[in-house]
Amino acid sequence: MDRPYVIINSAMTIDGKIATKKGDSKISSKEDLVRVHKLRASVDAIMVGINTVLIDDPSLKVKYCQGKNPIRIVVDSKARTPITSRILDKDTPTFIAVTEKAPIDRINKLKEAGANIIFCGKGEEVDLVMLFKILKDMGINKVLVEGGGNINWSVISQGLFDELQVTIGPFIVGGKDAITLVEGDGFERMDEGIRVRLHKVEQNNDEVVLIYKAIR
Numbered sequence: 001m002d003r004p005y006v007i008i009n010s011a012m013t014i015d016g017k018i019a020t021k022k023g024d025s026k027i028s029s030k031e032d033l034v035r036v037h038k039l040r041a042s043v044d045a046i047m048v049g050i051n052t053v054l055i056d057d058p059s060l061k062v063k064y065c066q067g068k069n070p071i072r073i074v075v076d077s078k079a080r081t082p083i084t085s086r087i088l089d090k091d092t093p094t095f096i097a098v099t100e101k102a103p104i105d106r107i108n109k110l111k112e113a114g115a116n117i118i119f120c121g122k123g124e125e126v127d128l129v130m131l132f133k134i135l136k137d138m139g140i141n142k143v144l145v146e147g148g149g150n151i152n153w154s155v156i157s158q159g160l161f162d163e164l165q166v167t168i169g170p171f172i173v174g175g176k177d178a179i180t181l182v183e184g185d186g187f188e189r190m191d192e193g194i195r196v197r198l199h200k201v202e203q204n205n206d207e208v209v210l211i212y213k214a215i216r
């Protein structure tokens, strides 16, 4: 396969939201965070979309268990990652995947801040097929995609994943503008939808973790 093994991990409410309409995404319990951090420690790279960086400012490090920090990747076609982002701290490498649309001054600022830049296509969006091939060529064999909903759509709809781990937290928050597990344009018919196979179910009090495998 011309790409790494890709695991998508996300926590959602019972009504499928991965954040409230105001962007609060604290859904996982402490126990679930330990699971996620063990997953982080088992991969070579963690990938998120630029909106997740802008809204959550995550450091994407391994904190709730022992383990090595994977490299961090931001999918950010226009190089909007703020140089003050926690993801650009110096102790773990960060790669910003941009397109040729990214302004050169932004790219230079990110390089000065210590980021590595990967060019992936000329379009409005980062070409994920190209990005995953570049990562594979760099020796990255396992990638954890940690959202948000738009990145999840691109990865899932293009069939670029192998595993999907979804925590369902015991919350219902509603909100038509609250981001769901998978955003994007969506499919018209159910038979166009991406099918997965249920591999495992874990329960932790009122929280459930569903682990699916992609069908090839």
Ligand SMILES: NC(=O)c1ccc[n+]([C@@H]2O[C@H](COP(=O)([O-])OP(=O)(O)OC[C@H]3O[C@@H](n4cnc5c(N)ncnc54)[C@H](OP(=O)(O)O)[C@@H]3O)[C@@H](O)[C@H]2O)c1
Residues within 6 Å of the ligand: 009, 010, 011, 012, 017, 018, 019, 023, 024, 025, 027, 048, 049, 050, 051, 052, 053, 055, 056, 075, 076, 077, 078, 080, 124, 125, 126, 127, 128, 146, 147, 148, 149, 150, 151, 152, 154, 179, 183
């Ligand atoms: N509960 C959870 O597990 C969890 C996890 C992560 C995030 N979240 C929440 O999710 C929300 C953010 O999700 P989001 O859907 O708005 O944003 P996102 O998926 O984090 O980022 C989407 C952005 O990435 C850029 N992008 C570049 N190439 C792309 C491609 N090929 N496909 C898709 N996007 C591409 C686009 O911005 P440009 O055009 O500027 O490049 C796009 O708007 C936040 O509220 C965050 O808290 C929750």
